[in-house]
Ligand code: FES
């Protein structure tokens with residue numbers, strides 16, 4: 014594929030300048046001769062790496078047989094990470110794969126983020142460079158292992174030639190190549206020679222039974238730098254002459270600048286320039302404090318006629334009104350009408366889910382340097398191809414004139430995977446408007462972040478289900494109302510089919526339970542609040558509605574929630590597997606201590622299966638305290654089990670924070686929250702003890718970044734249902750107080 | 756206005772708007788970027804440093820108020836020479852348990868944890884919750900933070 018073959022929808026919607034097809038001789042996997050090897054890898058990045066420490070750096074005498082690794086004479090192995098690492102462990106995961114096949118030593122592994130290149134570094138799940146949907150490891154599993162195996166074969170070939178022995182008699186272990194005769198050499202000693210060996214076409218990959226790192230232990234590569242403060246995030250980048258930019262942003266979605274008075278802002282020492290840009294009014298200052306003060310001081314009169322003026326209460330009321338009429342069909346089996354007629358008991362519940370902000374710990378930010386003919390962009394770029402293409406378009410530059418440097422991101426949870434690349438776009442808009450070739454760092458304050466939109470959409474659901482006389486579910490109607498994440502974006506063709514945005518119904522239309530008569534339908538609403546995927550996307554709401562409903566039905570049927578589910582999961586061994594494992598490890602069925610309640614939920618997302626058992630108690634004021642969560646996950650082969658566990662722990666905390674207290678609300682079109690006081694997030698005192706159990710598996714690895722998030726809230730709600738009899742249909746849970754029945 | 760402050764053991768003079776939060780003095784003027792910005796409003800703890808030995812939110816302390824005082828940042832508790840035994844133990848425990856995910860909150864977490872362990876060498880879960888509740892981690896690494904504090908306490 015070439016740059017111009019990018020999916021039409023992507024290029025079409027961006028209307029980006031058609032990039033020149035890259036020079037194939039520079040781009041293809043080439044055999045590299047010693048000495049200049051690294052130069053070839055590097056030749057791809059335009060020569061502007063003044064900005065930022067990222068991008069492949071030349072090391073002489075290196076072995077660099079492919080774009081994914083470099084073995085240097087100093088005995089380091091640098092793994093080139095094609096995906097953003099925003100905490101999910103991409104760097105560690107991809108390094109694990111290379112180290113495994115290379116038989117490297119953990120201590121010699123370094124990582125470096127790849128430059129933007131939609132061909133070499135594409136995500137096979139998207140066809141362009143970027144990461145999301147928990148695809149990072151799954152799409153790289155063979156690729157990075159092969160990269161490591163290739164280098165290993167070349168190191169062996171070089172050793173065989175040097176020692177004049179047969180390659181078959183050479184072994185590699187922990188970064189040392191040795192021969193039965195006692196000869197041995199480090200990778201570094203062989204790198205230069207190995208670079209002269211031919212690149213094997215199809216290097217043999219290890220038999221999984223011989224793995225030393227995969228499925229075992231490979232400590233995070235980023236822990237030391239993240240513990241001593243040296244890991245550089247976008248916001249940490251500093252360059253000579255750099256200006257800091259803030260933007261006075263509209264108070265309502267869709268409001269535009271009518272007029273502004275910059276006099277108070279301009280009088281602040283350090284403010285260099287106040288500039289109107291499409292996003293609002295930009296302030297450029299020599300230091301961050303001046304830029305923040307000026308953002309507060311600037312007076313803007315906003316044109317609100319085109320803005321969204323509805324509040325959350327109005328939206329919920331409008332959405333609820335749609336619940337009585339059928340939506341667009343996402344799934345239909347059997348005859349629902351007859352089944353409801355025949356049912357002996359009907360259970361119905363309406364659910365409300367608020368907007369949610371991602372609120373990554375590092376607010377959005379981007380550094381740009383633009384001189385009229387070339388540019389560097391430095392940011393935690395999650396969709397490199399889109400961000401790069403956006404920069405090219407805004408700045409009117411050819412792809413080869415723009416370098417995108419990906420750096421560590423202080424979280425994302427979906428926030429940095431943004432179709433319109435607005436955080437890169439606005440930086441380029443400012444750079445272009447300013448017109449001077451100085452680096453500019455745009456920062457968002459926390460208020461910009463919380464009020465800035467791109468939320469998990471507000472949704473309203475209705476589930477109506479019927480039980481027969483044996484307490485079996487015979488009818489299931491699930492109606493969902495909410496905004497589409499994909500519509501109007503370059504992802505539309507991928508996500509929206511026959512009027513159904515898959516992210517609105519995922520987790521609902523693939524309900525795993527054997528129910529003969531079932532219908533899932535969707536009303537897609539329109540509105541001015543920009544929405545986005547939020548860690549685990551559709552499952553953030555569908556898992557809660559479906560799994561809480563299952564417990565309501567189990568209760569009506571007088572059945573045990575685990576047994577009730579298992580009876581409907583006969584054809585779903587992986588759902589059943591995690592459910593049984595979590596139940597067993599949690600001591601399901603044994604009496605819980607007085608004052609504690611236990612609940613369970615199971616859900617599949619991103620091709621991984623997760624079950625949670627939550628032990629919950631109530632505080633004196635009737636608020637909810639989650640004491641322990643036992644989590645079972647089946648994610649295929651767990652490449653790095655400790656990273657899997659960490660993602661489950663973190664996913665549970667992230668999901669629980671939203672379930673307990675997360676809500677963005679609007680009044681008259683204005684967001685009512687602005688910082689972590691109004692938009693409260695989970696704190697350490699609210700974090701349950703978490704136990705993670707991984708189902709042993711030889712299936713290909715699937716996602717772990719997201720699947721841990723959506724299961725805890727329904728598990729907690731189910732515990733509350735059992736202990737208090739109260740249904741949790743309106744989230745977050747702090748909207749109500751619970752009272753124990755016992 | 757010019758101020759003199761001891762930063763990580765070094766007397767340093769700074770010339771800034773007296774209202775400038777210490778956070779931005781550290782990050783912009785002194786290029787000590789280990790201390791992070793998360794909220795600017797004492798709500799997240801990402802900016803935690805030690806002022807005269809006590810954990811404080813640097814986003815809430817103005818430059819004028821640090822004149823003549825002693826500030827320690829994450830850079831100051833790192834490395835053989837400068838780290839106290841408590842700081843070393845905390846950082847080693849953090850690495851041993853691979854606490855960090857995105858890592859952005861971790862310098863603040865570590866400064867708070869060092870503050871806690873300096874005052875209470877063997878903290879209970881309750882002590883940890885109280886001392887660390889102001890430090891948000893959006894990756895929710897809390898589970899491991901708790902474990903790492905206990906781990907560090909064992910080795911001090
Ligand atoms: S930045 Fe100071 S507490 Fe959040």
Ligand code: FES
Nearest residue numbers: 857858892893894
């Ligand atoms: S590790 Fe990401 S915010 Fe704490």
